[in-house]
Amino acid sequence: LAKTTQPISMDSYEGQEVNITCSHNNIATNDYITWYQQFPSQGPRFIIQGYKTKVTNEVASLFIPADRKSSTLSLPRVSLSDTAVYYCLVGEAFGNEKLTFGTGTRLTIIP
Amino acid sequence: DADVTQTPRNRITKTGKRIMLECSQTKGHDRMYWYRQDPGLGLRLIYYSFDVKDINKGEISDGYSVSRQAQAKFSLSLESAIPNQTALYFCATSGFGSEQYFGPGTRLTVT
Numbered sequence: 001l002a003k004t005t006q007p008i009s010m011d012s013y014e015g016q017e018v019n020i021t022c023s024h025n026n027i028a029t030n031d032y033i034t035w036y037q038q039f040p041s042q043g044p045r046f047i048i049q050g051y052k053t054k055v056t057n058e059v060a061s062l063f064i065p066a067d068r069k070s071s072t073l074s075l076p077r078v079s080l081s082d083t084a085v086y087y088c089l090v091g092e093a094f095g096n097e098k099l100t101f102g103t104g105t106r107l108t109i110i111p
Numbered sequence: 112d113a114d115v116t117q118t119p120r121n122r123i124t125k126t127g128k129r130i131m132l133e134c135s136q137t138k139g140h141d142r143m144y145w146y147r148q149d150p151g152l153g154l155r156l157i158y159y160s161f162d163v164k165d166i167n168k169g170e171i172s173d174g175y176s177v178s179r180q181a182q183a184k185f186s187l188s189l190e191s192a193i194p195n196q197t198a199l200y201f202c203a204t205s206g207f208g209s210e211q212y213f214g215p216g217t218r219l220t221v222t
Contacts, residue, residue, distance in 0.1 A: 034210065043115075043201045043213025044154065087153065099211075100170075101146075101153035 004088045009106040018075045020105050022088030025069045033064060033071045036087045038104070044087060048073070083109045114138045115214035117202050123220045124192050132187045132217050134202030143185040144203040144211065145169075145177060147196075154201060160185055192221040 005023040012018045024033070032051050036044035048055055050062040050071070061074040075082055087104040115136045124130050136143065141162045146154040146169075156169030158177040166177060174196060178186045189196055197220050203211040 041199070041216065041218075043203065043216055044211075045213070046210035049210065099156075101155075103151075103153045 003100075004090055004102055006086075006088050006102065006105045008103065009108070011108045011110055012078055013110050014079055015077055018078050018082070018107065020073045020075075020086055020088075020107065021070060022073070023070045024088070024090045027068050027090050028092075030092045031068075031090050032092070033062065033068075034089045034091075034099070035060070035062065035073045036089065036101070038085045038087065044101070047086075078107075078109050080109050080111060083107060113215070115202060115204055115212055117200075117214040117217050119217060120215065121218045123222065125222055126193055128192050130189045130192055130219070132200055132202075132219070134185045134187070134214055136183050136185075136202075136204040136212070136214075138204055138206070138212060139182070140204040140206045140212075141182065142205045142207070143179065144205075145175075145185065145187045146201045146203065147171065147198040148201065148216075149198050157187065189219075189221075192219075194221045197221045 032049055034049040035047040037047050038044040048057055048060050048062045050064055052064050055062045063072040085104040085106050087101045089099045091099045118133045144159045145157040147157055148154045155171050157171055157175050158169055160166050160179045163179050176188045200217045202214040205211040
């Protein structure tokens, strides 16, 4: 199981683009990278998942370099409602029962 | 209606009492999970189930047991509650290879 390392916290102003980087040096060939968002006292919510290069959906983009030892979650033009904890997880997409959430990155958006 | 429901949402119990937390899902998924979250920390996996006949221990199963009564129902029991089991408990479900959907959580306090 690949471990992940993320910044503990980040602050950003409304309207800016926010990039949260996750390191996963021991990622395995079959591992995917998945990001979740969690608001206080709520369950985590899936944001995006990728294997390599770039993935984009209506909420975020995920950038994964060729060596796959890190990944960057990009949130475009953040608002106050994006204040949350963001978790980077690494594991097999078809065996995600052992995903480890870690402590995540606490993102605070400043008005 | 919510896809994943948990009952009760809040519970206060005394040390030594038996307590059951219940989870139901309407997504038709085979996989279900129980996590606990302590303040300021990430989620830790307690038990997971791939189908009705399959139950697996997670990283912190000691002091807990589970029952998969049906595809849609997965219960977590604390046979003899202790104060350090005070936490926020989440149930989740997933299909094969897809993201996990979380319930609203159960806040359990053991006095």
